[in-house]
Amino acid sequence: MLFSRYVLLWFLLCIGSLHAQVYLHNESVGADLGDNYMSPTTLALSQGSSLLDYTVGEFDTDLLTLHIPLGLQLDSIILRNYQSTAVGNVSFIGFQSNRTTLSGFPFSGFSDQINYSLYGALDLNENLLPRMLQLGGSPAGPLQAGNYAFWMNETGTTSSAVFEFQSSAAIPEPDVALLGLFGLFVFSVRRRRM
Numbered sequence: 001m002l003f004s005r006y007v008l009l010w011f012l013l014c015i016g017s018l019h020a021q022v023y024l025h026n027e028s029v030g031a032d033l034g035d036n037y038m039s040p041t042t043l044a045l046s047q048g049s050s051l052l053d054y055t056v057g058e059f060d061t062d063l064l065t066l067h068i069p070l071g072l073q074l075d076s077i078i079l080r081n082y083q084s085t086a087v088g089n090v091s092f093i094g095f096q097s098n099r100t101t102l103s104g105f106p107f108s109g110f111s112d113q114i115n116y117s118l119y120g121a122l123d124l125n126e127n128l129l130p131r132m133l134q135l136g137g138s139p140a141g142p143l144q145a146g147n148y149a150f151w152m153n154e155t156g157t158t159s160s161a162v163f164e165f166q167s168s169a170a171i172p173e174p175d176v177a178l179l180g181l182f183g184l185f186v187f188s189v190r191r192r193r194m
């Protein structure tokens with residue numbers, strides 16, 4: 001009887017660990033994300049699924065640098081939860097590529113390329129990354145290794161969001177030198193046969 005209880009406990013612990021969620025950052029148990037665009041919070045992406053849980057408001061902008069390590073790519077940014085004090089509210093998320101900080105303060109206007117999207121309750125379980133890249137006039141994803149300066153903000157209300165970042169091993173670029181050698185090899189074989 002005691003043995004079967006231990007087996008059941010072990011099984012439950014295994015199930016729990018399988019569903020243990022990885023967080024990029026969780027403001028409800030950690031610090032507020034950066035407020036100063038010149039000193040954003042830095043977060044490093046890990047392979048698989050990780051959550052970003054934060055709250056923004058009239059006096060709380062959240063700024064972060066997302067570092068994608070070599071060998072990884074960011075495939076999607078999916079809105080998993082959204083709460084707001086205002087019914088029908090939408091919030092803002094945007095990023096600039098290949099930067100650790102934004103090119104200017106969010107409210108002073110931008111001359112550089114911005115990838116962005118508004119999001120709200122109607123966007124639950126949507127992958128916003130393609131929309132952000134399209135609205136920014138950027139090439140389609142996934143995002144490759146490098147740094148990306150993100151910011152999230154609100155106007156006159158408060159909202160909370162949970163985004164799921166999904167990443168995978170990067171698909172290596174074809175080696176140009178090797179392709180050239182292969183082409184040379186094919187050409188020389190054909191020459192010999194002629």
Ligand SMILES: [Ca+2]
Nearest residue numbers: 032033055062
């Ligand atoms: Ca915040």
Ligand SMILES: [Ca+2]
Nearest residue numbers: 033034061062
């Ligand atoms: Ca903040």
